[in-house]
Amino acid sequence: MGKSSNLVAYIYLLLTVTFWAGNFIVGKFASYYEVPPFSLNFYRWFFAWLILAPFTIPEILKNLDYIKQNYKLFLILGVTSITIFNSIVYYSLNFTQVISGVLMISTIPVMIMFISSILKIEKTNIFQILGVLFSFMGVILIITKADIEILKNLDFNKGDITMVIAMFSWALYSALLKKQTYKLSQLCLLEVIISFGLLFLIPVYFIEYQLGFRIDVEKPFIMILSYVVLFPGLASFILWIKGISLIGANRSGVFLHLMPILSAIMAMIIFSEKFMLYHILGAVFIILGIVLSNRKVINA
Secondary structure, eight states: OHHHHHHHHHHHHHHHHHHHHHHHHHHHHHHHTTOOHHHHHHHHHHHHHHHHHHHHHHHHHHTHHHHHHTHHHHHHHHIIIIIIIHHHHHHHTTTSOHHHHHHHHTTHHHHHHHHHHHTTSSOOOHHHHHHHHHHHHHHHHHHHTTOHHHHHHTOOOHHHHHHHHHHHHHHHHHHHHTTSOOSSOHHHHHHHHHHHHHHHHHHHHHHHHHTTOOOOOSHHHHHHHHHHIIIIIIIHHHHHHHHHHHHOHHHHHGGGGHHHHHHHHHHHHHSOOOOOHHHHHHHHHHHHHHHHHTOOOOOO
16 A cells, blocks of 8 residues: 555656646747747636636635735735746746756755745754755856856846746745645635735736737647646646645655756757756756755754
């Protein structure tokens, strides 16, 4: 029984990270088909909200007082994850390589520890501080392409810079998410977070529309939207919860490190992206940071 439940969990988690990795690839395709990034993100979460609504509205109405009491927290969770993170990832992929983006995103577990320590959610240790420093160095190597001239002239790729904002936004969301336990089921919590995030995505969507960035409702957009709603949006979330329930959060967390590897392989095959020397140097520092930040201090 133990072995078979482990295998099922591994399949769930592998599918989860594969769908998340595919989100970066589809985000890059969206840039090729000139799908406006903020509009794509708006429709992604609008349709996810509609799909979840029949299953979650009764629970939301039952817990309305609780949601109102904690609206500030839900607002921050919605804005950091739904409004900012996903929008900026799609925006950044208009300007930067998938490989650069996913390598930077892979520092999120370390950033969560860093933010958790600043917000006094969790205590930090010397290894976690070193982990943050090494991971930052890895991100800097990727942003500067390990070229001192880019650093001196501040001639950065704007997609790389905005991806850093996305990275911090998701880390803040994750740190706040684990700050307390919630009276809502996982699906209901997701629906509440989507609801608050959509409140701020609506004006952003209309601003992008007024600026002349319009969606052509043709086959490429329908396929892109279908993927981002059904797979990284809903399926990954549900499979992630199932995987964690079978083998626990710590063992499941290891699977997240597969995401940048899978995205990089897909990008090299599909877009002929090259894994450059600065990617390798950045990846080495990021991996060092992740390893260090997961070390425990042994008390004498």
